[in-house]
Amino acid sequence: MKYAMVEYDVIIIGGGISGLLSALTLSKHGKKVLLLEKDDAVGGNCNSYMVDGFQVDTGPHAITHLREGPLRRLMDEYFTYMPFFVDYGHYYVRTEKGLTKIPSNIKDFVTFDVLPRKDRLMLSQALTKALTQMTFGMLDGEQPVYDYLPKGLSGDTYDFVNAIAYFLSGKSMKDTSVNRVLYGSSFVRDSVPEDIFEDVEMAPGTSYASLITEKLSKYQLKGHLTSFSRLATNKVSYAQAYPRGGLRSLLHAVLYSMPGTVQIKTGSKVCRILTGGEHAIGVATDTDSYSSEIVVYTGFVKNLPSLLPLPSEYVKKLSTIDQTLSLTIWLGLKEKMKEFDYTGSEVWFKGGAYWAMPISNYDASIAPRGKQLVGFTFVIDEKNDLDREKKKAMELIMKAVPGIEEMIEMTHYQVTIPEKAAVTINGYFAGTRSPVRNIYLAGTDTDSRSMGVTRAAYSVLEMLKAMKEDKIL
Ligand SMILES: Cc1cc2nc3c(=O)[nH]c(=O)nc-3n(C[C@H](O)[C@H](O)[C@H](O)COP(=O)(O)OP(=O)(O)OC[C@H]3O[C@@H](n4cnc5c(N)ncnc54)[C@H](O)[C@@H]3O)c2cc1C
Incomplete structure (x- = not known):
């Protein structure tokens, strides 16, 4: 095994939106940052990619609290490039009668x-x-x-x-x-x-x-x-939006804003956090090790105990974190359907539920000319057979939108965990401090406020606040 020992101020484990926002903000505070991502690309649950000419996102996304929420604060203070946001539209419920706005x-x-x-x-x-x-x-x-x-x-x-x-x-x-x-x-x-x-x-x-x-x-x-x-x-503006160019535009804005001093390594799974006495001294992958003053962990906090020894009481609490598994079905449609002639999203709730978003309505370039891309998300039970869950979900879509079957040109499935912790009653959230003084946590299982990307942004603000208190920033 070859070890390359390089010194960093901060090592960030995980290159999802939480890890990337952590890298951006900390580097802009003058820190020398290394970010390690296990997958071949950064972005985690916040990305887009091509499938047969359609640009699918990693799940249909509404970006929330943009008027004055945590992401807005991070963008105003740290972004050099801004994504362009398109107003979200409305939330609808679909029934046999068509669409009705969800009451607010x-x-x-x-x-x-x-x-x-x-x-x-x-x-x-x-x-x-x-x-x-x-x-x-x-x-x-x-x-x-x-x-x-x-x-x-x-x-x-x-x-x-x-x-x-x-x-x-x-x-x-x-x-x-x-x-x-x-x-x-x-x-x-x-x-x-x-x-x-x-x-x-x-x-x-x-x-x-x-x-x-x-x-x-x-x-x-x-x-x-x-x-x-x-x-x-109902005099309210929700300040919700979709990033023009797809979800990856948000990811790109973070990456383009990143100072050149940040080093990002993909295909690098951290398998150990190295400790010396009471604190972390660096991290190790299968092939390399890196030393740093501070470690920020943004993977599943539930998995943290596999990286270093931690007090058993803490490990017990982490094991109670609960998650939800989701299935998203992206349908590329040959033609635009009048049923999806809106911006926003729809919920179907009879005999099963889905949440759907026709994302190409925000930006026509997401689908080939004249075609349409709609994402449908379902909550599924991990104990059930996946193929049966897919079949059941497809049947529900056919029931909700009669005639859609003849329009389908592309079908793409994604099975994901949208949030690292579901907000159940008395559900545990880890907070930004770990039992080890110089290991901080960020991500959607460390803060229960709001959801998704907004929650990820809250978690990063919370981490920055803790570091300021600890006189690191
Ligand atoms: C179907 C679906 C719908 C959604 N809808 C919305 C929405 O409408 N609005 C919204 O705001 N959000 C939504 N979200 C949620 C949002 O995408 C996530 O909350 C957000 O992207 C999570 O970011 P994260 O960085 O905390 O976690 P992740 O994206 O999970 O990133 C963690 C990263 O860490 C890496 N990693 C983990 N362990 C290691 C290790 N040991 N070494 C190296 N790398 C490691 C992982 O590979 C991953 O890339 C949705 C998600 C899904 C799936």
């Missing part, structure tokens, strides 16, 4: 005829009650959505709420907390000023939502009152 306020609920009128009334009452209780600091937001729902709703309504719960947390309404629905939807989250999130100490094991609820009950009521007015009027 009381007014929408009144006209949302996808569900029985009685159920809509009961749901909007439950929502108003939750917000009222929250305002007075009386909401046990960690209770399951299912338990909070009024009794006597129809099967369709339960299926609808369940589909939304899977979208927001990766788990069913029995494992999704009321807080997650309130914060994950825009009812509360967008109406709270960003600075309130900055001061929150994320001790490992603490639920972010409960911390925020506690903070909010002491905070001025303005935030809540805004929620109420939103509930009544």
